[in-house]
Amino acid sequence: MGGMDSADLMKKILSRYRDSALARSLVNKIWEVARDLPRVRIMHVCGTHEWTITHWGIRALLPDNVEVRAGPGCPVCITPASDIDVAVKLALDGINVLTYGDMSRAKGSRMISLEDCAVDGGKVRIAYSFMDAVKIASNNPDREYIFLGAGFETTAPTVAYYVLKGLPRNLKILSAHRYVPPAVGSLAESEDLEIDGFINPGHASTVSGMKAYKPYFDRCGRPMVFAGFEPIDVLMAIYMILKQLKERAPRMENEYVRSVTWEGNLRAQQALQEVFDFEEGYWRGVAIIPASAMNFKEKFSQVDARRIYGLEYGRGDYFPSEARCAEIIKGIIDPPDCPLYMKICTPLTPVGPAMVGLEGTCRIWAQNRILVKDIKCMSGACGISREAKPVKRS
Numbered sequence: 278m279g280g281m282d283s284a285d286l287m288k289k290i291l292s293r294y295r296d297s298a299l300a301r302s303l304v305n306k307i308w309e310v311a312r313d314l315p316r317v318r319i320m321h322v323c324g325t326h327e328w329t330i331t332h333w334g335i336r337a338l339l340p341d342n343v344e345v346r347a348g349p350g351c352p353v354c355i356t357p358a359s360d361i362d363v364a365v366k367l368a369l370d371g372i373n374v375l376t377y378g379d380m381s382r383a384k385g386s387r388m389i390s391l392e393d394c395a396v397d398g399g400k401v402r403i404a405y406s407f408m409d410a411v412k413i414a415s416n417n418p419d420r421e422y423i424f425l426g427a428g429f430e431t432t433a434p435t436v437a438y439y440v441l442k443g444l445p446r447n448l449k450i451l452s453a454h455r456y457v458p459p460a461v462g463s464l465a466e467s468e469d470l471e472i473d474g475f476i477n478p479g480h481a482s483t484v485s486g487m488k489a490y491k492p493y494f495d496r497c498g499r500p501m502v503f504a505g506f507e508p509i510d511v512l513m514a515i516y517m518i519l520k521q522l523k524e525r526a527p528r529m530e531n532e533y534v535r536s537v538t539w540e541g542n543l544r545a546q547q548a549l550q551e552v553f554d555f556e557e558g559y560w561r562g563v564a565i566i567p568a569s570a571m572n573f574k575e576k577f578s579q580v581d582a583r584r585i586y587g588l589e590y591g592r593g594d595y596f597p598s599e600a601r602c603a604e605i606i607k608g609i610i611d612p613p614d615c616p617l618y619m620k621i622c623t624p625l626t627p628v629g630p631a632m633v634g635l636e637g638t639c640r641i642w643a644q645n646r647i648l649v650k651d652i653k654c655m656s657g658a659c660g661i662s663r664e665a666k667p668v669k670r671s
């Protein structure tokens with residue numbers, strides 16, 4: 278590797294996980310093992326996995342009895358509408374609301390987003406990260422700021438770290454952070470989904486560790502494979518799940534050994550445990566899920582916007598009529614099943630949160646130009662498209 282610059286090195290490493298010959302042999306193995314199985318429904322709960330699957334045309338490569346569905350893996354999509362309403366009201370009342378760009382475009386129960394309310398004089402500013410929010414508040418000590426914090430255990434540790442370190446006194450946080458393992462447990466028990474196995478999220482699990490999923494695995498007894506985000510990772514995870522199903526030996530397995538461990542990131546976990554209580558929380562479009570909301574402990578009341586402004590914990594659900602966002606977020610239907618998809622609801626004119634969030638299923642399908650149901654993505658970007666024409670789902 279001597280003489281290689283870091284971009285070349287990254288390219289070389291990535292090429293191993295995008296190797297078409299390896300992908301082809303994995304697809305063959307998937308077909309072989311799936312031959313002896315009935316219909317199999319696999320769910321992932323991560324927008325980045327959906328991006329990999331859609332962008333690389335992985336659904337087109339699978340046998341017709343193997344289906345991979347996108348679950349609630351987009352933090353913007355599952356943020357309660359009532360939390361958006363509250364942030365909009367605060368912004369219109371003259372409090373400076375900071376949030377991420379995609380979060381600012383998600384609409385609440387009155388179909389008003391933070392971006393919309395900024396047009397009417399609401400005080401809204403985009404933060405590119407929580408560190409950026411801290412910097413903005415530090416540089417403007419005479420203004421009051423609230424950060425609308427949405428995200429999973431991937432982003433919440435940064436917030437916890439800064440809270441422990443000490444925030445600028447003019448910065449408060451409206452926490453809408455959610456913890457993924459209980460959501461996987463809830464999906465596994467959902468009767469309308471009938472999931473046979475889970476691809477668990479690689480980066481969230483890098484923080485929580487595999488052990489966080491053990492109680493839910495013990496309860497549901499379905500295969501769980503922790504996977505990375507390259508096409509080979511995802512194909513491998515699908516193969517591992519199918520193999521477990523064929524052997525009738527469900528287990529927790531780790532495909533993403535280069536990042537996920539059994540214990541996870543202990544320092545990040547410690548920061549989360551120190552700052553947050555893990556309480557029941559609403560996931561928009563999904564359900565109230567026990568132990569999934571990261572709410573500030575009482576000793577951090579001074580940064581907790583809910584306590585300071587007397588705000589309820591987010592419960593509100595709302596989607597416009599005809600919009601089928603709840604079924605999208607829960608992984609029941611595909612984007613083209615929604616009558617608004619790419620007609621009224623587009624990346625430029627989003628109606629529902631799944632078209633707004635960078636990890637939203639509708640947005641990912643739209644950006645990859647998947648327009649029609651019953652056509653498995655044909656991009657064949659792995660170079661191993663199995664058919665030159667659309668393939669009907671069974």
Ligand code: SF4
Nearest residue numbers: 602615622629632639
């Ligand atoms: S297309 Fe828009 S309205 Fe329809 S489900 Fe997706 S996000 Fe919701």
